[in-house]
Amino acid sequence: MERLSLNQATVKHLSLADAAALCVRHGIPAIGVWRDRVAEVGLDRAAAAVRAAGLHVSSLCRGGFFTRADAEGLRAARADNRAAVAEAAELDADTLVLVCGGLVPGQRDLGVARRIVADAIGDLVSYAQQLGVRLGIEALHPMFCADRSVISSMDEAVDLALQFPADAVGVVVDTYNVWWDARLVDGIARAAGRIAGYQVGDWVLPLPQDTLLGRGHVGDGVIDFRPITAAVTAAGYAGYVEVEIFNADVWAAPADLTAAKVRERFAAI
Amino acid sequence: MERLSLNQATVKHLSLADAAALCVRHGIPAIGVWRDRVAEVGLDRAAAAVRAAGLHVSSLCRGGFFTRADAEGLRAARADNRAAVAEAAELDADTLVLVCGGLVPGQRDLGVARRIVADAIGDLVSYAQQLGVRLGIEALHPMFCADRSVISSMDEAVDLALQFPADAVGVVVDTYNVWWDARLVDGIARAAGRIAGYQVGDWVLPLPQDTLLGRGHVGDGVIDFRPITAAVTAAGYAGYVEVEIFNADVWAAPADLTAAKVRERFAAI
Numbered sequence: 001m002e003r004l005s006l007n008q009a010t011v012k013h014l015s016l017a018d019a020a021a022l023c024v025r026h027g028i029p030a031i032g033v034w035r036d037r038v039a040e041v042g043l044d045r046a047a048a049a050v051r052a053a054g055l056h057v058s059s060l061c062r063g064g065f066f067t068r069a070d071a072e073g074l075r076a077a078r079a080d081n082r083a084a085v086a087e088a089a090e091l092d093a094d095t096l097v098l099v100c101g102g103l104v105p106g107q108r109d110l111g112v113a114r115r116i117v118a119d120a121i122g123d124l125v126s127y128a129q130q131l132g133v134r135l136g137i138e139a140l141h142p143m144f145c146a147d148r149s150v151i152s153s154m155d156e157a158v159d160l161a162l163q164f165p166a167d168a169v170g171v172v173v174d175t176y177n178v179w180w181d182a183r184l185v186d187g188i189a190r191a192a193g194r195i196a197g198y199q200v201g202d203w204v205l206p207l208p209q210d211t212l213l214g215r216g217h218v219g220d221g222v223i224d225f226r227p228i229t230a231a232v233t234a235a236g237y238a239g240y241v242e243v244e245i246f247n248a249d250v251w252a253a254p255a256d257l258t259a260a261k262v263r264e265r266f267a268a269i
Numbered sequence: 270m271e272r273l274s275l276n277q278a279t280v281k282h283l284s285l286a287d288a289a290a291l292c293v294r295h296g297i298p299a300i301g302v303w304r305d306r307v308a309e310v311g312l313d314r315a316a317a318a319v320r321a322a323g324l325h326v327s328s329l330c331r332g333g334f335f336t337r338a339d340a341e342g343l344r345a346a347r348a349d350n351r352a353a354v355a356e357a358a359e360l361d362a363d364t365l366v367l368v369c370g371g372l373v374p375g376q377r378d379l380g381v382a383r384r385i386v387a388d389a390i391g392d393l394v395s396y397a398q399q400l401g402v403r404l405g406i407e408a409l410h411p412m413f414c415a416d417r418s419v420i421s422s423m424d425e426a427v428d429l430a431l432q433f434p435a436d437a438v439g440v441v442v443d444t445y446n447v448w449w450d451a452r453l454v455d456g457i458a459r460a461a462g463r464i465a466g467y468q469v470g471d472w473v474l475p476l477p478q479d480t481l482l483g484r485g486h487v488g489d490g491v492i493d494f495r496p497i498t499a500a501v502t503a504a505g506y507a508g509y510v511e512v513e514i515f516n517a518d519v520w521a522a523p524a525d526l527t528a529a530k531v532r533e534r535f536a537a538i
Binding site: 108114145155156182203205221 | 377383410411412414415419421422424425448449450452472474477478480492
């Protein structure tokens with residue numbers, strides 16, 4: 001249990017303070033924090049609350065959404081990502097999760113979008129190093145390629161991360177997004193020393209209307225977690241395992257039941 | 270226009286005879302045929318109707334769904350696929366499209382499912398060669414990995430096809446399923462001489478409840494068809510380009526309007 005982390009999106013309706021209290025009540029030592037919940041109370045108070053609860057911050061969600069081609073959009077994305085780095089530093093988060101952004105609005109060129117992502121991460125690296133923050137590139141499921149992340153596979157995320165120093169840029173492995181990939185274990189092996197976070201959530205059929213919300217409790221779906229966890233471990237990752245579930249039914253359940261189930265399922269894998 | 274084919278799923282509510290007549294009315298020289306519509310009238314009559322209309326059959330949809338572990342299920346899948354090969358031969362189809370099947374029911378092991386697929390195709394090859402039918406392995410989008418096809422990327426489909434003689438096993442490139450892949454152009458290049466079919470349909474946001482039905486008319490979505498078509502052409506494919514759209518709105522439209530739009534959009538790419 002000392003490696004378990006609860007991503008606060010799993011209990012979406014709780015404030016940061018309430019999510020932190022939930023973790024403490026259930027003996028969960030770490031939390032994955034979302035920026036909108038930090039903004040609600042202000043960064044200083046958020047950091048103080050998490051610290052007072054004795055919780056480690058396994059990740060801050062999230063930076064990214066780099067894929068703009070207009071000067072104004074690029075400036076805004078740059079400013080927002082620098083703010084996210086500063087927040088991750090203040091929260092002492094193990095990684096700032098990057099969801100890189102989909103196609104450039106109004107364009108169909110995947111290559112252009114991917115180059116914008118690489119350039120934007122390159123632009124962010126020195127600031128992240130200066131503040132001691134590690135960026136974690138997360139490959140999203142290919143069904144989100146158009147609108148959320150043109151980085152759609154582990155290999156792609158690793159290829160991108162390898163362009164930068166290992167202390168500054170790693171990858172985040174999220175089972176829901178990458179479980180299907182025949183090259184997954186090899187891709188994770190290529191990320192040795194570069195794994196900045198490990199998030200788990202199951203793939204549950206049928207997919208709901210909003211495919212973002214198809215994630216289920218570990219064990220409720222079809223993902224075989226053992227080989228993925230083994231690969232992540234073999235790649236040298238010894239950090240927290242963050243349970244992250246976007247699911248309308250889970251959100252409707254009492255948070256204490258959810259936390260108890262997260263613990264129970266985590267123990268089982 | 271001499272390379273255009275209409276997959277009959279695009280006009281789902283038409284019988285084979287009506288779909289064939291539609292193609293003739295709109296000067297579309299080829300058709301992609303579905304087995305349920307063939308079964309409706311019987312194989313002999315179906316083949317005769319298509320021949321009488323002067324249409325070429327660019328594909329028969331579909332064989333596959335190999336991933337059973339029980340003896341009964343395996344036997345049934347084998348029998349069904351041999352029947353599909355015989356139908357493809359009788360229809361003189363350019364390829365029998367294989368949708369390989371998802372996880373084995375009740376199992377989570379992707380490796381097992383993928384080995385079952387490879388074994389089943391291997392088992393089918395000599396019969397296909399004997400009847401002069403080329404099997405076309407179609408990589409489905411990773412969002413269908415659990416329930417429809419564990420073959421989720423072009424590279425995977427190519428790796429599988431390369432295990433068998435080129436005359437017997439190729440790959441079918443379907444834009445809707447593979448457009449997101451950073452390795453797509455390389456994967457298609459690896460399939461040189463192995464491309465058994467090219468299907469086009471666009472990726473339209475937002476995805477509908479049933480993600481199978483997210484396909485749109487070419488140009489209505491985000492896919493950049495030019496580089497994909499260029500790669501398919503460079504790989505030596507000179508066959509039909511089959512427009513295949515599963516979409517509730519398209520199905521609700523008058524079939525003649527749909528056929529006209531298919532022609533118009535095809536001309537544009």
